[in-house]
Amino acid sequence: MRRELLVFIMLGLVSLFADITYEGAASIRGSYLYLIGATALIAGFLRIGEIINYLTRFLSGLIGDYYRSSRVLWMLVISGYAINVVAIPLLAFARRWELVLALVILERVGKGLRAPARDVILSEITESVGKGLGFGIHEFLDQIGAFTGPLLASLILLNTGGDYGLVFIALGVPGLVAVGLVLSSMMLHPSLKAFSSPPKRLGFKGLGKAFYIYVAGLMLMSLGLLSWDIFTYTVKSNNVAGDEIIPLFYTVAMLVDGLVAIPVGALYDKIGYASILVAPITLAGSVFFLQPSIESLFIYAGIWGFVMGVFETNVRVAVSDLVNPSQRSLGYGVFGLFYGLSLMLGGVVQGIAYTIGMEFLRSLVVVSEAISVILLLYLIIPSRRT
Incomplete structure (x- = not known):
């Protein structure tokens, strides 16, 4: 139980640090598009990323169900958070709106890959403390990251005279921390009970x-x-x-x-x-x-x-x-x-x-x-x- 509790805390911190990266970038994406000469229509078109996000969630769920493997599930989670680390800092070098759009879609693909697999893991490791309470604590930590990311972006812009590139690069640091925590969580809890005995495919x-x-x-x-x-x-x-x-x-x-x-x-x-x-x-x-x-x-x-x-x-x-x-x-x-x-x-x-x-x-x-x-x-x- 102690190991599962530790993994639960670590996964909560994963969401906290990952949200610092994503929400920090999301808070200034629109103004960055204006800075590089994009139109308001293009800014609105970034919403296509959400469509891709939810379609990818479905695909991730299908992959997890098809392979029924703890390793595959963890790989989906790790891949999703690793994409976050790559996509956000690369925005610093995107001087065309097409590149920004591509990176936003890439980041949303990462979110879609990790979310269902992460929730499966959370639903198992929170059974000892109560799944409702466990998901509640996880969401609380997630929202701390959602607050901290935009605040961090604001402070960097304030102290650098509006250096958007530095913001995107700096936001990659908490993303790296998130990936490290996911890898540590996998090593502590590599096998999921749900996949211990393959059931009939329904x-x-x-x-x-x-x-x-x-x-x-x-x-x-x-x-x-x-x-x-x-x-x-x-x-x-x-x-x-x-x-x-x-x-x-x-x-x-x-x-x-x-x-x-x-x-x-x-x-x-x-x-x-x-x-x-x-x-x-x-x-x-x-x-x-x-x-x-x-x-x-x-x-x-x-x-x-x-x-x-x-x-x-x-x-x-x-x-x-x-x-x-x-x-x-x-x-x-x-x-x-x-x-x-x-x-x-x-x-x-x-x-x-x-x-x-x-x-x-x-x-x-x-x-x-x-x-x-x-x-x-x-x-x-x-x-x-x-």
Whole structure:
């Protein structure tokens, strides 16, 4: 147990240092594109990286399920974090937007490769402390990195007169630390119990009806999670806050995300799937704070961060409980694919709804969250009977 606890702590630190690298770069990518002469359209086109990210998650899940090997799973994790170390520092030498786009896509491929495999490992090593609490602590450490990265980038720019190249190179250092910690974790915990005895290959059917109902509920839940781009667009279009205030909304959201991760994860260990209900119920109530006032929007940002905390802990943990341990790699890959699709579809639908009118957008959120609750209850009620 001591060894597993050490590996758990190390993997938490891996996410912390990796997020310093990624989030630090993400915080200045847009301004860097402007510096090298790219247009706003090109900056927006970087979102294609997220599509690649979630498609790669699905591929990673398939690879893990096909080989059913602890070594392969660890190699996916190591490769994913190693790509992070390569892609971010190389941005320092990218003077054309095409190269920036290629490196962003490469970094997102790395994220997609490592995420499902890492979650499979986490779901196993956190069983002794409680998976909900374990994923919550992991998300908390992750958010520390998400805060530190942009802060580090800001300090370097401030003290070097705006040397973006130095920022990207410096951000490679915490990325290297992350790779070192992953390698150490693999040496401490090389074999996973889920692959100790190869089971029958059940494919997608082996994930079970409950898993797919859960995924459908998740997709509807995501539909009500307002795209951050839509949120900031509403702030700007309604002239609610100045440009210097807009980033503070995201700061509040990330702060709340990190603070709630541990308690909501611990709640999962006590009441299971029922703890996820707090996300759609909260989202349904959040529409009342989508008002053209700075106070209401700061409250909404806090709610958004709270729901993200639930998504990044309890929603992920539930996948490991809905499928057999041997199917977790495939389960997390399928989960990642549909989650990514729901976020992309949600952004489009929300944009159309907002164009029609704010009341229509509010109605969309309430209806989608209500149906999500119904689907989740399908999972919760049987589990209460057993």
